[in-house]
Amino acid sequence: MDIKEKFGLKVKKLREIKELSIEHLANISDVDRNYISDIEKGKRNVSIIIIEKIIHALDTDLATFFNDKSFKK
Template identity: 80%
Template sequence: MNIKEKIGLKVKSMREEKGFSIEHLANISNVDRNYISDIEKGQRNVSITIIEKIIHALDVDFATFFNDKSFVK
């Protein structure tokens, strides 16, 4: 699994934990819903700026988001 897929799965997992639809996450993060969908599918090289918008909307910080064994080889 590559890093794009790992980030996508993490975003999707955290979004679902919060009970958010992609549309809701898009609205509160100010990121296009199709872009979020592509991130979750591992199809986007997502910038750190977009990650920041998304994790802020999910009410987590970078340390929490990346504190996951799936990001370590």
């Protein structure tokens, strides 16, 4: 699994834990819903600006988001 897939799965997991639809996450992060869908599927190479928007909308921070065993080899 590559980093895009790992990132997408983590976004999806947190979104589902917070009971947010893709549409709602798109609205609160100001990121297109189709783009978020592609991120969750591991199809997008996401910029740091988009990462920050999504992580902020998921009510977490970069350190917490990436300090997870799923990002370690």
